[in-house]
Amino acid sequence: MVNSGEKVCIRGLRDVAAAETRISFVDPLGALYYAGYNIDDLIGKVCYEEIFHLLIHNKLPNKTELEALKTDLRSEMKLPDPILDSLRSTPKNCHPMEVLRTEVSRLGEYDENRDDNSEQANKKRATMLAAKVPAIVASFHRIRQNEKVLDPKEEYGLAENFLYLFRGKPLDAEEKDAMERYMILHADHGLNASTFAARVTASTFSDMYSAVTSAVGTLKGKLHGGASERVMHMLSEVPHLDDVEEYIQGMLFDRKRVMGFGHRIYLAEDPRSKHLKKISKALCQNEHRADLYAKCKKIQAVVHREKKIYPNVDFYAALVLNALDIHSEFFTPFFASSRISGWTAHILEQYADAVLIRPTSNYVGVYERNFVPIEER
Numbered sequence: 001m002v003n004s005g006e007k008v009c010i011r012g013l014r015d016v017a018a019a020e021t022r023i024s025f026v027d028p029l030g031a032l033y034y035a036g037y038n039i040d041d042l043i044g045k046v047c048y049e050e051i052f053h054l055l056i057h058n059k060l061p062n063k064t065e066l067e068a069l070k071t072d073l074r075s076e077m078k079l080p081d082p083i084l085d086s087l088r089s090t091p092k093n094c095h096p097m098e099v100l101r102t103e104v105s106r107l108g109e110y111d112e113n114r115d116d117n118s119e120q121a122n123k124k125r126a127t128m129l130a131a132k133v134p135a136i137v138a139s140f141h142r143i144r145q146n147e148k149v150l151d152p153k154e155e156y157g158l159a160e161n162f163l164y165l166f167r168g169k170p171l172d173a174e175e176k177d178a179m180e181r182y183m184i185l186h187a188d189h190g191l192n193a194s195t196f197a198a199r200v201t202a203s204t205f206s207d208m209y210s211a212v213t214s215a216v217g218t219l220k221g222k223l224h225g226g227a228s229e230r231v232m233h234m235l236s237e238v239p240h241l242d243d244v245e246e247y248i249q250g251m252l253f254d255r256k257r258v259m260g261f262g263h264r265i266y267l268a269e270d271p272r273s274k275h276l277k278k279i280s281k282a283l284c285q286n287e288h289r290a291d292l293y294a295k296c297k298k299i300q301a302v303v304h305r306e307k308k309i310y311p312n313v314d315f316y317a318a319l320v321l322n323a324l325d326i327h328s329e330f331f332t333p334f335f336a337s338s339r340i341s342g343w344t345a346h347i348l349e350q351y352a353d354a355v356l357i358r359p360t361s362n363y364v365g366v367y368e369r370n371f372v373p374i375e376e377r
Helices: 048-057 063-076 081-089 096-110 119-144 158-167 173-185 193-203 208-219 227-237 241-253 271-283 287-307 313-323 328-353
Strands: 024-027 031-034
Touching (some): 031 271, 048 063, 048 119, 048 158, 048 173, 081 096, 096 208, 096 328, 119 328, 158 173, 173 271, 208 328, 227 287, 227 328, 271 287, 271 313
């Protein structure tokens, strides 16, 4: 008998520490830290560019650094013509995440310094990707709507430019603030599935484009970034506020998962959710969206009463994006356009760690099977 060398198998790697990081910390008791700063102390006080700088450089920028970063990001939001041509030739019925996955990979083809894997070169790539990922999302939407692809405005920051390039109209003060906060709250979140995928790819010393493509492909999954899209689908299935109780009770009776609730790490409320709930309340002032907000509040109350679990980031994020006139198909690409800062920061950290991520597995098959030639099978 072959000795299997059986080890303890941790399904899903739950509670297994696979890396050391200084980028973010997810506190199970209900807090999230970016490079040592509690997000409660950052939200509403900084812009997305400051968070990007913090995650990449481990410090908040001064005024000079911030203005230089804003200039670099703005200039990088213009896509190469071949990328735009590719977006125009893409079937319009493709899911935007499929398009983003392809075009992020394609960006590597236009990197003139692709063989330079120095820290400086990769930080420059991180800045470029932080600008081009939202530009790809916005441009594909415009092309699919048969509308002109726009250029970023000099006076706008990245978050404001992103939504402007996507919708084609200026943001009011409330929308601008909501967009900044949404992107900050999605910038990083520990060693989640997509970040881990990016680090695995980076651990082989593959290029940054490959690592980010791995992350985009992982985020596409309905159990990760795709959850917000399904939250909106759930809300659309509940005709009226008075139907919420019966609908949720039916889901729980059928043992169906209520999307946007529960979290693998948090034992208390997801700290991002309370901010997104506040943002969504401010945005949902008209009659239609006030009804959606009321549905969300009632769903939250019923689920917490029956299951004692809280909303996660996906629940109220869906409402925020809907209130910003973003179709649910684009919810996950907006997530990716925010999380690109965290992905690239982790990729840089993995390069510096210089260790191949290569776990083992427990073999559960049989041994010593008798081979039968094909003529006798």
